Amino acid sequence: MNNSQKKHVFFRRVSTAGQDIITQEAADLPYREKIDQNQILLINEIAISANKKSIQERPDMKKLMSMVKENKIQTIYAFDRSRLFRDFYDSMQFFDLCKKHNVQIIYTSTGNGSLPATDDVFLEGFLYIFSDLEGKNIARRSKEARLRYPARKFGYTKDKETKSFRFDSAKSESVKGFFQELSSFDSLEELYTLTQKYRKQFNKKDEDLISIAFDPFYAGYDLSKGENKLQHVQPYISLDEFKLLQTSKAPYFKTFVERKLQLRQLDIYSPKCGICEKEMAFRINEVSNSACYICSNRVHSRISVSPCHIKSFTEFVLKNVISNLNSEKLLAQSLKSYRSFKAELTQRLKDAESKMNKIMEALILEDVTYSANWKQHPDYVQNLKLKNEYDLYVQKLNENELAFLTNKELIKTIQESLLDSLERNPEMLSGMLIENLWVYEEKLDVDIFFIEYLEGMDQELILEGIEAV
Known part of the structure; x- marks a missing residue:
């Protein structure tokens, strides 16, 4: 150009x-x-x-x-x-x-x-x-x-001319009550009740409420570098009260946050309601330390299921899927994919070698900056890495090609590998093999990817009294 x-x-x-x-x-x-x-x-x-x-x-x-x-x-x-x-x-x-x-x-x-x-x-x-x-x-x-002059702060009104922060008359009583109750609760259950109450009053998430509890601004101080009193802030609590809150209630706050995080980490599935076909919502209950997927569509009765139940069910289904793989069909399709993949890698290897040669010539003949140490140029280093990776892949493919074509025991190796994946990372394998997970009042149902490679999967499977088709 x-x-x-x-x-x-x-x-x-x-x-x-x-x-x-x-x-x-x-x-x-x-x-x-x-x-x-x-x-x-x-x-x-x-x-x-x-x-x-x-x-x-x-x-x-x-x-x-x-x-x-x-x-x-x-x-x-x-x-x-x-x-x-x-x-x-x-x-x-x-x-x-x-x-x-x-x-x-x-x-x-x-x-x-x-x-x-x-x-x-x-x-x-x-x-x-x-x-x-x-x-x-x-x-x-x-x-x-x-920290000292935020654009806005919950519970305060900001005077733009003086940059002072004074109580928001519409929220001040609630904020005072919040800090008062924070100083008096004595159990994790009481903290859950407290956050549930003020979550509605303040229209904020639990994380925001905890953030307010740990914010020294509400004591009229900036504690990031020593104890700096903010003269322009009307405090809700004293500095001593704030410090006491951090020390005496910190274990509850820590457990509260950790437990909620652990519950949220259970949200790894995407089940759908078997009646209205909408994706179910994930809900946690801190008080009972539990979580569930729920569909509250008013056109039908409430349907819910726990993540632990889904985990047991999907692992049960996946074990049956793995044990029912049709080796002949799978090997035929795998061979086709294998050859296509090998051809693509071989071409990538050729392209990487060609590109490396061009880079080497350009660096030696044209680029004065890198002519003396062209092998350290980022482009050359990156392409050398790619070339080595492709070379290794092609080498492994060549080594295994004969075994792939002749070894009918390969399906056993595949099954063992899948079972190992089921043990180490069931969520990943679930995403690979299960297309949809349907939840009904008394049973779970699944749509399986690659159903054409399975045999004997048309029967009904029973797990812990709940039917799984």
Whole structure:
């Protein structure tokens, strides 16, 4: 692609939705006026923090880098280095990418002390380090500011002029009652009752309630660096009361959070109601330390099942599925897939070798930077890794091909492998072999993937008194 077909990209970024890009637009206007409009591409990243988000979380940046790799860009314009990246390693990766594809970078800011873009990898690295440090300092200062002057705080009203926080008259009595009850409960059951009560009053999740209980802001203090009294905050409790709450009730809070987390980790299935065919909701009961899937559709009676029951049932079904595999059908299909997979891997191996040769030639003959140590170039290292992986796969396939074709005992090996997977990771195997799990009032029903490879699975299976078709 010649330069007349390549794009001039004007890249702007603001960290929050409240910021605007007018300054950045004004700075790059003189450059835009000199370029054909058909060659201009505008990319505006709005409310994207380069401190908090990786490249994979920045779709516009991923688009830009993809276009650079495809040699579709001639020049990139940005206000300064910090608009592109804050992270040093991301910055250097981007710098190397642009240099490799002959993409010029121009910074449009004037009078703010930023240096123009250069081709010097050491100087750019040095400047990117400063940008990285500045970004981390901004994030730190922003966090400190939010601790002392949050945008909003439950139970408070904020005076924008004085930046003072005073009780919200509509919520203050409830918040006072919340802290009073927090200081007086003496058991995990009482804590569950308390959170259930204030979850409804405050319209907040349990995690939010625990967060309020651990927030020194409600005592009028910032404890992140010593004991800093917040004169602009009207406290709900004293500092001594807050400290006593943290020490005396901390074990209950910890157990509360851990138990809820353990219960949530039971949500690994996606059962559907056998009557209305809707996916069932996962519910936990902290008081009884239990969980269940439930369908409360009013058109039929309530249907529920415990995750433990589903686990027992699915493992029972999977064992029957594994033991009823049709070896002839499975081997025939596997052989077809095997040959297709081997052909694909062999072609990938050839492509990797070809690409490595091109990279090696380019690095030795063209790239002065890496000519002396071309074997350390990231592209070469990555492709060497891929080449070795494909080579190993093809070698293993060749070693096992004869055994695959002649060994009728292979199905036994497959079954043993599946049973081992059932033992180590039943959830994964369940997702591979079970298409749908239906729940009725008195039975569970499943749709099995690859049913054509099974034999003798049309009969009814019974598990612990509950029918499973």
